[in-house]
Amino acid sequence: MKRLINLTPSRGGRWLLGGLPFALLAILYIVQSNQRLxxxxxxxxxxxxxxxxxxxAKLATEVNVRTGDLPLWTDTFASLERLLAGVLISALIGLTVGLLTGGLPLLRAKLSPLITVLSLIPPMAILPILFIAFGTGELAKIALIVIGITPFLIRDLQNQALRLPDEQLIKAQTLGTSSWQVLTRVLLPQLTPRLLSATRLALGSAWLFLIAAEAIAAQDGLGYRIFLVRRYLAMDVILPYVAWITLLAFLLDRLLVTISTRAFPWYHAEESQS
Incomplete structure (x- = not known):
């Protein structure tokens, strides 16, 4: 008799088991909705x-008389532009600082306490400060995303650098490499795929900060639309928008997975073995 921990579903079984909770939630919603209606x-x-x-469908296909655009697509493109800008800036800063603090002990001793303190500051608490400093335009919204997820990326990449075997660094230095070469040829190639994994984990927080910023001060965006119609109790708009945001987040996550597996197959082979 096989133990439960040794039972592995087939590919079709995984799809079935994965879709079952969604089907149950849909059935539960339909029953409750029909009863209330x-x-x-x-x-x-x-x-x-x-x-x-x-x-x-109306938001996606009917032109808004006041603005002359299609609300769903205008909101989607505005939010994605802010999100991608914030995430890309955060990834660049996270990789650079994580690489340097992970590879240079003197720099790590100097910056690690500051990074730790910054990571403990609730980003939402400084949102009013960002609006005062940068106004209610795009910069404040992007800055909130950067402030919210960059410390996490830095700490994750720094810890990843510290977990690399010391033998790699010793062998590289034995071959005559400089500190810069160790950083760029030994640490950087191994931290880059980890950056994609850490970014995937940070996407949920990035969406949260984006929606919050758009809800407070924006003229377009998915968060703006949700909080605009809430005063009318328009759940027929809010719930589809939440589902749409979830779908976009899922697609971005799958995109990062695809990029990572194709660009760094060796990294995922090591993951499967560990």
Whole structure:
């Protein structure tokens, strides 16, 4: 008799087991929605899938009379532009500082306490400061994402650098490499795939900071739209937007996975063996 810990589902079984919770949640929602709509046809808390689909299609295909654009796509492109800018800046800073602090003990001793303190500051608490310093434009929103996830990336990459075998550094120095060559030829190639993994983990926080910033001060964006219609209790718009954000986050996550597996297959081979 096989033990439970040794049972591995087939590929089709994984899809079935993975989709089962979603199916159960959908059934539960439909039952609760139908019950509330039977009791009150004007109930807005749990709209039907039909009404949500209709509202979503309207936002995607009908031009806004006031602005002359398609709300869904305008909001999506605005949010993605802010998110990608913030994440790319954070990744660049995280890789640079993580590489230097992970490879240079003197720099690590000087900067690590500061990075640790910065990572403990709640980014949402300094959002008003960012709006005062940078105004309510794009810079403040992007800065919030950068401040929110950069310390995490730095610490993760620094720890990854410190976990590398000392033998690699010793052999490299024995062959006559300089400190710069050790950083760029030994540490950098091994930290780059880890950067993609850490960025995947930070995407959820990046979305959170983006939505919060757009909710407070923006004229477009997914977070702006959600908080704009909340005053009307328009759950038929809010719920599809939340699902849309989730789908975008999933696609970005899969994109990072694809880039990582194709660019650094050796890294994922080591992961599967560990």
């Amino acid at each position: 039977l009791d009150n046809s004007n109930d807005r808390l749990l709209p039907s899938f039909a009404s949500m689909g209709e509202s979503f």
